[in-house]
Amino acid sequence: MKKSKKTLAMLAPTVALGAGMIAMAAGSASAAGSSTFEAQLNPINHSAASGTVMISLNGSQATITEHVTGLAATFGGKPYPHVQHIHIGAQGTCPGTSADKSGDGVISTTEGAPFYGGIGATLSTSGDTSPAAATTLTVAPAGSTINYNRTITLDAKTISALQSGTAVIVVHGDDPATLSKQAQGEKSDLVPSLPLAATSPAACGTLKASQMTAMPGGAAATGGGSTSGVQDQGLLALGGTLLAAGAVAGGLAGRRRTASVR
Numbered sequence: 001m002k003k004s005k006k007t008l009a010m011l012a013p014t015v016a017l018g019a020g021m022i023a024m025a026a027g028s029a030s031a032a033g034s035s036t037f038e039a040q041l042n043p044i045n046h047s048a049a050s051g052t053v054m055i056s057l058n059g060s061q062a063t064i065t066e067h068v069t070g071l072a073a074t075f076g077g078k079p080y081p082h083v084q085h086i087h088i089g090a091q092g093t094c095p096g097t098s099a100d101k102s103g104d105g106v107i108s109t110t111e112g113a114p115f116y117g118g119i120g121a122t123l124s125t126s127g128d129t130s131p132a133a134a135t136t137l138t139v140a141p142a143g144s145t146i147n148y149n150r151t152i153t154l155d156a157k158t159i160s161a162l163q164s165g166t167a168v169i170v171v172h173g174d175d176p177a178t179l180s181k182q183a184q185g186e187k188s189d190l191v192p193s194l195p196l197a198a199t200s201p202a203a204c205g206t207l208k209a210s211q212m213t214a215m216p217g218g219a220a221a222t223g224g225g226s227t228s229g230v231q232d233q234g235l236l237a238l239g240g241t242l243l244a245a246g247a248v249a250g251g252l253a254g255r256r257r258t259a260s261v262r
C-alpha cells in the first residue's frame with residue numbers, strides 16, 4: 001500500500017511534465033505556424049525585369065519560390081550573375097527615381113537603402129545565405145530568367161521584417177547598355193572592382209502576407225455562429241484563398257491573351 005502510493009506520487013510530476021510539454025508544443029505550433037508571403041517584382045533602373053516571389057515560412061525555415069524574367073542575360077560573354085537578397089530594416093518599399101541622389105540616372109543599391117534597408121538574407125543558389133554572401137557572384141542565379149527554389153534558414157530580424165511587411169526582395173544586376181553614359185563609367189558602390197551596373201537593383205518588390213497562407217483542414221467543417229477566433233480565421237483564410245485564386249486565374253488569362261497577341 002505504502003509502496004504504491006509512493007509510485008503514484010513519483011508518477012504525478014511526470015504526467016504533469018508531459019502535459020506541459022504537449023501544451024508548449026501546441027503553443028509554439030500555433031505561434032510559429034506556417035505562413036506565406038508574396039512579392040510582385042517590378043523593374044527598377046531601366047530594366048525590363050519582373051517576376052514573383054513566394055516564401056513559405058515554417059518556424060525559421062523559409063521555402064522560397066521565385067520566377068523572374070527580363071533580366072540582363074550576359075555579362076562579359078557569360079550568363080549575367082544576379083545577386084539577390086531579402087532587404088530589411090527600413091520602410092519596406094522600393095525606391096522611386098527621386099532616390100537617385102547622384103543624378104546619374106541610376107538608383108544604386110546604397111541610394112535605395114533608405115527605402116528597402118540593409119541585407120537580411122542572401123538568396124544564393126548554394127551555401128551561405130547570410131549577408132556575408134551578398135556579393136558572391138559565383139552563387140548568384142545567372143541569366144535573363146531566374147527559376148529559384150530553395151529552403152533556407154532566416155534569422156530573427158529577417159523573420160520579424162517579413163511578418164511586419166517590411167521585407168523587400170531586390171534582384172541586382174543591370175544591363176550597362178541601358179544606363180546613362182555617366183553611369184556606365186562608374187564603379188559599383190558595393191564592390192568597387194565591378195561596374196555600377198553589376199550590383200544596382202534591377203527588380204524590387206515588397207513581401208506581403210499572403211491570403212493563401214493557411215488552408216486549414218477544418219475550414220469546411222466550420223459552422224456558423226461560432227465565437228472561436230481560430231474558426232473565424234479559417235473562414236477569412238478560405239475567403240481570401242478564393243479571392244486570390246480568382247485573381248491568379250484572371251492574371252494568367254490576361255497574360256496568355258497578351259502573349260497570343262504578340
Ligand SMILES: [Cu+2]
Binds near residue numbers: 083087
Ligand atoms: Cu540586395
